[in-house]
Amino acid sequence: MSVSFFRTACFFLLPVRGDVMICRILSAVALLLVCFHPHPFVGAQEQPLPGSQPDLRALEQDPANPWHPRMDSPRLLTPEWVGDQTTQAVIVLAIDDMRDPAKYEAWLRPVLNRLKQIDGRAGVSIMTNDVRPDDPQLQSWLGEGLSIECHSADHPCPLLQGGDFAKAKSTYDRCIDRMAEIPGNRPVAFRTPCCDSLNTVSPRFFAEIFSGTTAAGRYLQIDSSVFMFFTSRDPELTKDRVLDAQGAERFLKYMPKGNRFGGNLQQHFVNYVDNYPYPWVINGTCWQIPCLAPSDWSAQHLQGVHNPVTLDDWKAAIDLTVAKRGVFSLVFHPHGWIKPEQVVELIEHAVSTHGPRVKFLNFREVSERLNNAYCGGRTLREQAPAFLEQHRSSVKAQRVLTALPEQDQQVLTAVLQSPQRFGLPPVRRPDGTHNGFFVHDQHLCWQNEETSTLPDLLVRVPIETVLQQGRRSVAAQQEPLIPVGAAVVDVTPDYPVRLTGYGNRLTEASTAAVRIHARALAVGAADDLQSLLLTVDNCGVPLELTESVYQRIAAQVKIPRERFAISATHSHSAPWLRGFAPNIFAEVPADHGARLAQYEVELADKLVQVALSAVQQQVPATLHLGYGEAGFAMNRRALKDGRWSGFGEVPDGPVDKRVPLLAARDASGKLVALLVNYACHCTTETGEFNQISGDWAGFAADMLEAEYSGAVALVAIGCGADANPSPRGTHEQARQHGRTLADEVKRILTADGQMRRISARITAQLSRIDLPLGRIPTREELQQEAADKGVTGSRARYFLGLLESGKPIPSSVPDYPVQTWCFG
Ligand SMILES: [Zn+2]
Ligand SMILES: [Zn+2]
Incomplete structure (x- = not known):
């Protein structure tokens, strides 16, 4: 309606x-x-609220925006940080949703055995909701080279919901503390539940949860929740790999669309970047390791389970990632959407086509190598990398708000100064915290614990509509x-x-x-x-x-x-x-x-x-x-x-x-x-x-x-x-x-x-x-x-x-x- x-x-x-x-x-x-029709104009007799003055440039450069990079943003190339000159691409096989190690052992075993044939290690990460820390299977895996990471204790979709911010922080924190109880395991990575199908990722999460610590003082270093699409827009990509046999986009077909969720239709997926298969930093505290689109969920959603096309597309993605000297994590589940033999075949393809130029690492190893290369062996929040300022200020490519004519910028600034007059949420909350505001695809968006019952799980308003109303409103004052x-x-x-x-x-x-x-x-x-x-x-x-x-x-x-x-x-x-x-x-x-x-x-x-x-x-x-x-x-x-x-x-x-x-x-x-x-x-x-x-x-x-x-x-x-x-x-x-x-x-x-x-x-x-x-x-x-x-x-x-x-x-x-x- x-x-x-x-x-x-x-x-x-x-x-x-x-x-x-x-x-x-x-x-x-x-x-x-x-x-x-909201009128984004603040008349002379109606002064803006005192307090924060939204600066459009600052909003564009919001460090908590997890979708910051564009195709031409500065890159952290894999050979720069991985520690050897041979490796051109890093793949993290990161399986989700673990609660029952026996099921995962049975499913993963062929995959782990195949990986061990490469260099004796099984570099896989398991994104876990909950396990008994003393489960002996965990020790056996750690010995083989796996890492046990975090996926929230309760798997809420979306993570921020029901007006209850504390609940989101709690399920995140409890998962970290639980994974840290596993002897010999030090969790470093997080994946947001349902991030492959729904708009569950929010800048508010990175600003207010990821950047904090648990009550025990623990924190993570990597998030792997943002999806990355290869498209033919990138001139560096070979057409036969980024397009399918019919000449259509090989990966964009997986863009989630039409999902029903909680009675609402999900039509606008925003949780992605394109043609940027590199690590980047969010809010100065988080390495983002982008997930390859599609996950096994979105692949089976489009074309059914165990589809050979999914595997072909994943193979093409590995080839493209090697060419780009990049990194991605593969999102998969033991839920019957993809078979372990297909993941083995993917590894086979990487080894036979690219040999030692592809390395399979777990998230802990990725964090160690990134920290060694850029943070003097410390964590991001302990030592900011030298490239950070340069990356942050190179926002030419993502100028949306500040690319508007000066007059429109004034209108937009006026709206965002007192957004409640226009029925819009504030950019910052009254308590000063990040309210999940971001700009996507020429829309102003908000994702937070109050937006979980809306279509797309977002407040999403076209910038142009705001501006049209604003221009009209000037006359209204007279x-x-x-x-x-x-x-x-x-x-x-x-x-x-x-x-x-x-x-x-x-x-x-x-x-x-x-x-x-x-x-x-x-x-x-x-x-x-x-x-x-x-x-x-x-x-x-x-x-x-x-x-x-x-x-x-x-x-x-x-x-x-x-x-x-x-x-x-x-x-x-x-x-x-x-x-x-x-x-x-x-x-x-x-x-x-x-x-x-x-x-x-x-x-x-x-x-x-x-x-x-x-x-x-x-x-x-x-x-x-x-x-x-x-x-x-x-x-x-x-x-x-x-x-x-x-x-x-x-x-x-x-x-x-x-x-x-x-x-x-x-x-x-x-x-x-x-x-x-x-x-x-x-x-x-x-x-x-x-x-x-x-x-x-x-x-x-x-x-x-x-x-x-x-x-x-x-x-x-x-x-x-x-x-x-x-x-x-x-x-x-x-x-x-x-x-x-x-x-x-x-x-x-x-x-x-x-x-x-x-x-x-x-x-x-x-x-x-x-x-x-x-x-x-x-x-x-x-x-x-x-x-x-x-x-x-x-x-x-x-x-x-x-x-x-x-x-x-x-x-x-x-x-x-x-x-x-x-x-x-
Ligand atoms: Zn009635
Ligand atoms: Zn999940």
């Missing part, structure tokens, strides 16, 4: 069409998306004030009424636990392009009702249809408007129906009334935008093998915790209206609760209006179909969530540097689509379901009723409105 610049800066409003609306549809289609008005009306019925949202409620609600409301916001002059947004405490407003209310308003106020929208807060404890999800209740007693009809008429009148009232109350005003965050949304779509398996709490599932906030202020600065969005269902109150309530959205609006006297607070629920409030179950919890949101709005409004003025020009679009539905049950299936006492039976009886009256069950939702409003 990425129709806005910042995926998550959308208001999700809820028009409903026809008679087959179900909640699941909400997650399938962007309904009304109100998007805020705009005249525009008319803005807002109004609120109580829409609580004073008679019993059926609620909807849960199929188990078959009796009327006779009390209101709290009053419910409709609210309206009118922006712009009537002779220009006026926009009118209504929010209403309700589960869903049928399109027929929306259209009739629009016609009545448009008869009195000039307003284009695409500039009119009704947003239901999707409270599951509000009166049922019968065109919405009619299949939830197949049978409704006549007296219930009569009172529902009365409510529908009264609500329509009140919606017209509140809209006209908002227009009448317009005063000259300015619009301001800011972002905050609230934590009570919890993903509710439990997946099994990538498929929906029911409702549940999914802590690592995708949710959008951001709170975009629009504020309108009059000429004196007084608040006229607030529009706040949070992507979460209004389902704190469950089906056991049969009283009228606006749930958390109603509470938040009421609290904000109490706080800011005279202002109207509209609340929308964002792209919230996949999220439930957590915890949930009681009216009191709904009040608490409302309090949480209201407090966050208050914080955004009052803290320095959180809001910025935006253009009052709203771009509105409306189109209608045929929304196809899933498979329609057969008559037989419906007849079987019809006896069910719950919502399944009700739905079946409703559809059977359609069939019996000669109507087909619709296979799509016709004329489904998709509406976008972009502010600024």
